[in-house]
Amino acid sequence: MKKTLVIFVILIVASFVPSASKADLNKMDGFLRITESDPYIGKAVLGKAMSLEDVDVPTVDCLVKSLDPEITSQNIEEVGGKTKAVIGQIMSVTIPVDSLYDISESEEIIYMEAAKPMAAKMNEARNYTGVASVQAGTGLTQAYNGRNVLVGVVDGAINWSHADFLGSDQTTRICYMQERTSSGSTLQCTKSTIDDDSCSISDSGSADYGHGTHVTGIAAGANATYKGVAPQSFIAFAFNAAINADPSDPSSTSFSTTVLEDVSAIFTKATSLDMPSVINLSLGTSLGAHDNTSLLEEGLNSAVSGQQGRIIVNAAGNENVNYESGISTDLGGIHAPINVSAESSNGWKVAIFNTAISAYSNYAVADIWLANTDECRAAQLQVMAYRHDVAGEYNAANANLKTTQIDFSSDQTSLDKQTPDGKVGVDVYTYTQNTQNDRPNALVLIGPTTTGSWTDITNSTTGYYFDIIIRGTIGSCAGDMWLYPDQTAIVDFFQNLSPTPVVGADGYQLADGDSNKTMTIPGTASGVITVGSYMDRGTWTDMNGNVQSQTEYNSSTGGTGGTAGDISLFSSLGPTGEEGTSYRIKPDLVAPGEPIISTLASGSSAFYSSVVKGDSTHLKLEGTSMSSPHVAGIVALLLEKNNCLTTSDVWTALTTTATPVRVSSTSPNNTYGYGKVNALAAIQTISANSSCYSGTTCGSGGGSSGGCGSSGSTIAPIKPSLNIYAVLLLLLPALLISILRVRSRLSSRT
Amino acid sequence: MYKYAFILLITASTLLLSCVTPSPSPQQARIIKASRFQNSVEWNKLDGRLKQAWLTAYQENDLARSFEIMIKTDGKISDNKNRVLFVNGFMTRSTIGSIATGTVRAGDVPKVAKIEFVKVMELAIPMSIKRR
Numbered sequence: 003m004k005k006t007l008v009i010f011v012i013l014i015v016a017s018f019v020p021s022a023s024k025a026d027l028n029k030m031d032g033f034l035r036i037t038e039s040d041p042y043i044g045k046a047v048l049g050k051a052m053s054l055e056d057v058d059v060p061t062v063d064c065l066v067k068s069l070d071p072e073i074t075s076q077n078i079e080e081v082g083g084k085t086k087a088v089i090g091q092i093m094s095v096t097i098p099v100d101s102l103y104d105i106s107e108s109e110e111i112i113y114m115e116a117a118k119p120m121a122a123k124m125n126e127a128r129n130y131t132g133v134a135s136v137q138a139g140t141g142l143t144q145a146y147n148g149r150n151v152l153v154g155v156v157d158g159a160i161n162w163s164h165a166d167f168l169g170s171d172q173t174t175r176i177c178y179m180q181e182r183t184s185s186g187s188t189l190q191c192t193k194s195t196i197d198d199d200s201c202s203i204s205d206s207g208s209a210d211y212g213h214g215t216h217v218t219g220i221a222a223g224a225n226a227t228y229k230g231v232a233p234q235s236f237i238a239f240a241f242n243a244a245i246n247a248d249p250s251d252p253s254s255t256s257f258s259t260t261v262l263e264d265v266s267a268i269f270t271k272a273t274s275l276d277m278p279s280v281i282n283l284s285l286g287t288s289l290g291a292h293d294n295t296s297l298l299e300e301g302l303n304s305a306v307s308g309q310q311g312r313i314i315v316n317a318a319g320n321e322n323v324n325y326e327s328g329i330s331t332d333l334g335g336i337h338a339p340i341n342v343s344a345e346s347s348n349g350w351k352v353a354i355f356n357t358a359i360s361a362y363s364n365y366a367v368a369d370i371w372l373a374n375t376d377e378c379r380a381a382q383l384q385v386m387a388y389r390h391d392v393a394g395e396y397n398a399a400n401a402n403l404k405t406t407q408i409d410f411s412s413d414q415t416s417l418d419k420q421t422p423d424g425k426v427g428v429d430v431y432t433y434t435q436n437t438q439n440d441r442p443n444a445l446v447l448i449g450p451t452t453t454g455s456w457t458d459i460t461n462s463t464t465g466y467y468f469d470i471i472i473r474g475t476i477g478s479c480a481g482d483m484w485l486y487p488d489q490t491a492i493v494d495f496f497q498n499l500s501p502t503p504v505v506g507a508d509g510y511q512l513a514d515g516d517s518n519k520t521m522t523i524p525g526t527a528s529g530v531i532t533v534g535s536y537m538d539r540g541t542w543t544d545m546n547g548n549v550q551s552q553t554e555y556n557s558s559t560g561g562t563g564g565t566a567g568d569i570s571l572f573s574s575l576g577p578t579g580e581e582g583t584s585y586r587i588k589p590d591l592v593a594p595g596e597p598i599i600s601t602l603a604s605g606s607s608a609f610y611s612s613v614v615k616g617d618s619t620h621l622k623l624e625g626t627s628m629s630s631p632h633v634a635g636i637v638a639l640l641l642e643k644n645n646c647l648t649t650s651d652v653w654t655a656l657t658t659t660a661t662p663v664r665v666s667s668t669s670p671n672n673t674y675g676y677g678k679v680n681a682l683a684a685i686q687t688i689s690a691n692s693s694c695y696s697g698t699t700c701g702s703g704g705g706s707s708g709g710c711g712s713s714g715s716t717i718a719p720i721k722p723s724l725n726i727y728a729v730l731l732l733l734l735p736a737l738l739i740s741i742l743r744v745r746s747r748l749s750s751r752t
Numbered sequence: 753m754y755k756y757a758f759i760l761l762i763t764a765s766t767l768l769l770s771c772v773t774p775s776p777s778p779q780q781a782r783i784i785k786a787s788r789f790q791n792s793v794e795w796n797k798l799d800g801r802l803k804q805a806w807l808t809a810y811q812e813n814d815l816a817r818s819f820e821i822m823i824k825t826d827g828k829i830s831d832n833k834n835r836v837l838f839v840n841g842f843m844t845r846s847t848i849g850s851i852a853t854g855t856v857r858a859g860d861v862p863k864v865a866k867i868e869f870v871k872v873m874e875l876a877i878p879m880s881i882k883r884r
Contacts, residue, residue, distance in 0.1 A: 158881060213883050257876035259820050259853040263846040285879045289801070297822040297851055297874045304849040317882040325884070362880065413790055415807055431807075433800045437872050438824075443800040488880065523877065572884050596884070625884035 029106040030114045037062050038102045060099040063549050070110040077108055127594040130538045131632060132682030133231050136639050141682060148232025148638040150698050151645070152177060153222045154268035154281035155631070156261055157214030160239050161207030161603035162196055164215060164619070166223035166230070167237060173197050175222070177700035178238040178271045182260055193700040206605020214241055216623050217284050219601025221631035221638070228599055228620045231635020231681075232642075236700055238271050238279070240264035258298035261285065261524075265305055269312055276697035278311030278645040282634035283530075284627035286319050286522025288336055288488035291371045292579030294528050294586075295438040303529035310646045310694045315634040317626035318534040318589040319522035319574035323490045323515075328557060334497030334515030336490055340372065340481040342381065342474035347510035349386075349471040350483065351496040354448065357456040362487035365449040368470050370483045372410065372442045373581045374435070377477030379442050382409045384508070385428050386469045387421055390462060398506030402466065405430050407473070410442035425454025426466055441481075441581070446470055467496075471510050482579050488522055490572075518672070520574040521588045529649055531637070531656065532588050534573040535595025535629035536678060540566035542597045542622050545614045552597040552624070555613075569663075569673050570595050573626055576672030589675040590653065591660045593632035596624030636681045643685055646694040659683035786810045794865035802875035806861050815859030820876035825850050826869045833869060840864050 030038065041060045059082060068074040074095075075085040081101035097105055106114055128134040139145030162176055169175045179191040181203045191201035207215040222237050223230030241264075242256040265281055272279035290296040294303070306312045323335035338350045354366045372378035386401035394400050403421045408414045410432045419428045429447040436443045448468055450456055459465050470483070485493050495515020504510050525532040541549050553563040556571065564571045569592065576588035602614065602621040613622040637652055647655075660677035662669035670676045786807065789795055798806065802821060809817040821842075825833060829847040837844055837852070841860025844852050853876075856864055864870060 210881060210883060213881050216883075256879050257820050258874075258879060259822055259845070259876040261879055262822070262848060262851070263853050266846050266848050284883075285881045287877045287879050289877045296877065297824055297872065298877060300824070301822070301848045301851045304851065320882050320884045363878070413795065413803065415804075429804075431800065431804045433803060435796065436799055437796055438799070438874075445800055445804055447804070486878075522882070570884075623883055625882050627882040627884075630882070 029111055030102065034062070034102055034114055037099055041099050061096050062099055062102070063096050066095050066114045067112040068110050069112060073110055074108065077105060081105065127538050127598060127632065128229065128231065130594055131636065132680045133636060133639070135682045136685055137229070142685065146639040146642045146685060148222065148235030148635065149642050150277060150695070151232065151235045151638040151641045152238050152268070152272045152275060152277040152279040153232055153235045153634060153638050154238040154240070154272070154279055155214065155218045155221065156240050156264040156268070156281060156283050157217050157285070158209035159204065159207045159214050159241050160218055161205060161212065161215045161601070161605060162191070162201065162203070162239070163205050164601055164604065166219050166225045166228070166601045168224065169234070175224070175235065176237045176239060177275060178268070179203055180240045180264070180267055182242045207603030208605035211623065212603025212606030213284070213627065214239070215603035215606070216600045216621070217282065217627055217631045220598060220628060221282055221635040223601050225601070225620070228601070230600070231632055232638035235638045236277065238268045240267055256285070258287070258296070262298055262301045265302060265314065269305060275701055276695050278641040278695050280313040280315060280634050280637040280641060282631045283314065283316045283524065284630050286317060286488070286525055288321065288484045288486050288520070288522055289367065289369050290523045291436070291439055291441060292482070292484070292519060292521065292523060292526045293439060294526060294578065294580070296523055299524050299527035302524050302527050306529045306649045308648065310648055311641055313637050313641070313649055313652050314530045315630055315637060316525045316530045316532050317630035318525050318532050319488065319520060320572040320625050321488050321490055321520035321522065321574045322517045322572050323494060324517065325556070325572040326490050326494070332496050332498050333490065334495040335517035335520065336485040336488060336494060336515070337517060337519050338483040338495050338513065338515040339518070340370070340472055340479070340483055342472050342479050344474045344477045347471050347473040348513045349469040349504060349510040350513055350515060351499060352448070352468045352470060352485065352493065353496060354456070354493045355460050356492040357460055359487060359492045360456050362489070365447040366493050367486040368446040368483055369486060370444040370446070370481065371579065372479055372481035374440045375479065377474065378479040378481065379411050379434065380409060380475045381479045382407045382473040382475060383430060383432055383444050384471045384473070385430055385446055386471065386508070387426060387428060387466045388469070390465050390467065396504045398504050398508040398510070403428060404508065408432050409475070410434065410444060420451055421466065425451055425458040427451045428468065469504070471508070482519055518575050519577060519579050521576050521578065522574060525588060526578045528586065531633060531649070531653055532590050533626060533630045533633045534589035534592040534673070534675060535570040535626045536573070536592045537564050537566050537568060537570055537596050538594035539597070542599060545618060555597070564596070570624070587670050587672055587675060591633070591656055591675045591677060591679050593629040593679045595626055595629030597622045598624060598628040633679055636679060636684065639681060640685055640688060644688050644691040646691045647688065651688070655684045655687050659687055789862045794862065797865045797870060797873050798861070799872070799874040802861070802873055805875055806858055809858035815857065817858045818855050819858065819861070821854065821856055822874045822876065823852050823864070823870055824872040825852070826871055836867060837864065840867060
């Protein structure tokens with residue numbers, strides 16, 4: 003209060019500063035005028051937005067509105083300043099204090115204002131999405147904050163005691179929590195065990211920089227400053243011990259199976275609480291046909307099909323290679339469209355360039371799905387490996403390894419193919435068809451042998467890259483190929499290779515990879531609402547009070563920046579992977595995904611201090627992991643108003659009210675879907691109805707007091723009741739024998 | 753009468769054993785010929801990744817290897833179906849409609865695939881989070 007008073011007095015004084023001769027000072031806000039006349043007073047007001055001590059020339063961070071940002075940027079650089087970000091006509095810049103007037107005098111400058119030491123926060127994103135209005139009840143008959151709705155999150159781990167998850171009575175809003183441990187057992191906690199601090203699940207939430215805590219904070223956090231979307235909702239959280247799962251590692255537990263189990267457990271809990279529920283999944287995979295036929299997709303569709311008050315929201319994925327163009331413009335993404343003609347071959351060059359792959363899998367996988375045609379079943383598959391240092395690498399004769407050419411017409415395998423140095427193995431499998439979609443499928447597994455390591459593959463001079471070649475034999479064949487891990491910073495197809503031909507006996511035409519159809523599974527499921535990410539603003543303020551640029555941040559982490567208001571460069575693209583023209587548009591819509599400030603897990607350490615907020619309990623992250631819970635929270639607001647809504651109802655409300663963003667004059671499209679989510683417009687389209695559920699509390703707590711219990715899945719592990727019958731059968735002969743003995747004794751007496 | 757009692761005793765013991773031990777030991781299962789399984793109708797119930805994983809386990813003579821899988825059946829999974837799955841080596845953890853999640857040892861995969869109501873067997877897919 004005292005500080006505010008001081009600032010107010012300073013501003014009043016500033017308004018009387020005799021500077022009428024400098025007419026262009028009017029283009030500056032009061033703070034800049036003060037700073038221009040007396041940097042020391044400016045420093046007192048602006049704090050760390052201004053550099054004064056230990057610098058040759060004092061500078062100040064400000065926002066500038068310019069008719070020509072390019073010229074303004076040049077002018078600022080000429081005086082020793084710096085442009086951090088440009089958003090339309092608005093620029094985030096640093097300007098030497100003694101040049102403020104000169105810059106403001108430029109004709110193209112409209113207005114300049116000092117960066118204020120106030121935090122950019124979740125309420126920024128809530129303004130962009132209309133959530134703030136819904137929470138305040140603006141334009142509505144009442145405010146909506148997610149009351150009596152269970153927001154479920156399936157993720158990595160959670161700092162469950164964080165204050166953001168408390169209700170107004172200072173008790174937890176988490177009704178239910180479960181962890182599947184690396185041993186396969188399941189720990190459970192309820193509201194009562196959390197409130198009395200007897201929950202046995204770890205409270206650090208440290209996994210992956212507190213990902214699960216951050217995501218839950220976006221959807222349902224209740225901090226006064228960094229408020230989530232549904233801050234009065236109840237919460238259910240399910241997670242698995244290891245979040246980047248390797249199917250060959252028994253301690254890894256985050257699989258399609260466990261995700262389905264977690265969803266089942268949360269919906270079961272919602273049913274027992276008599277509440278509507280929306281579940282957020284900020285996870286996915288690139289393995290599968292992407293055509294709604296994997297059992298995870300089918301299972302999730304089944305979980306919501308025709309169900310009132312049961313909704314699933316999923317992150318679209320971060321697999322757009324545009325983000326990596328700062329590394330190389332030749333990286334072509336994790337998807338390749340297949341279209342080969344009869345009696346010709348195409349090859350796609352694969353690079354594995356980061357040993358971080360070891361955290362995901364023992365193999366890089368190319369998952370190939372062809373069309374359900376005889377021509378595709380007759381197509382052939384082959385893989386070649388080239389050493390990086392082999393001259394004339396595009397000559398097939400120089401391939402360091404060639405697998406046998408095998409076709410899709412029968413289930414075959416080519417195992418144990420190794421490079422001559424014995425360090426790299428390539429396994430190729432082809433299969434006639436997949437039962438779910440009848441499509442021929444093939445897998446190419448690439449990885450180090452027991453005598454090799456990932457370094458032997460990724461080394462830029464002595465490592466390898468691989469050509470995956472498909473040959474059309476009796477006719478043309480189309481399909482798609484995806485790489486795993488779904489991490490464009492680790493593995494990619496190349497692009498810009500066409501039309502370089504590969505000569506030699508196995509000659510083929512190189513083709514490009516791309517980022518289409520990179521929506522990860524289960525975002526491809528028809529019953530799941532899939533959310534891409536856009537950059538809602540260009541800057542945030544860190545814990546030191548410094549204004550940070552998201553564009554610069556992206557560049558410094560290997561990316562290429564991005565522009566506020568536009569799609570995030572990493573946001574995966576649709577459509578889905580069905581054959582021919584039967585594919586579907588995805589994502590369904592987009593929401594703010596960067597820079598998003600939300601709950602920081604107590605056990606997590608941020609990678610840069612610049613991403614931590616001033617109270618040290620919130621941090622900035624980015625990803626479709628962050629955009630998805632925005633929409634999950636918005637769905638909770640819709641369910642508070644009408645708890646009978648089905649997935650179809652919610653999808654219609656969200657997509658018909660989203661702000662369309664055209665790509666090549668088309669909307670909806672496979673970048674933005676139906677556009678940017680608009681919570682206020684969406685909730686205005688639905689009528690109020692609370693007749694389907696009546697639960698208003700987490701219940702009495704239930705569960706075991708120690709926080710452990712049996713599986714929360716729909717059906718617990720089967721206990722063989724046959725045992726009972728078997729025991730009875732065992733007893734029956736004994737009974738018969740006893741009867742016979744008694745009879746024989748009786749007869750002997752007589 | 754003693755004869756019937758003896759038959760009942762043997763039957764009950766066998767049944768009890770079959771419940772306690774849900775499947776033959778992995779090495780017993782080893783007698784399954786890979787080629788016979790690959791040429792059977794049941795083989796096509798497996799998705800590509802499970803086929804690959806099973807072949808690898810078979811060639812490494814590791815039929816005790818446990819797989820995380822999902823199975824799809826011909827309809828809602830009843831308790832009776834669950835018992836049949838259990839007896840054949842599939843350890844159900846949860847069900848949603850016609851889909852069940854659980855584990856099965858490599859040696860038991862052919863037996864589960866042979867169950868008539870089992871239509872699809874899919875190896876669990878690893879999932880990763882979507883923080884950039």
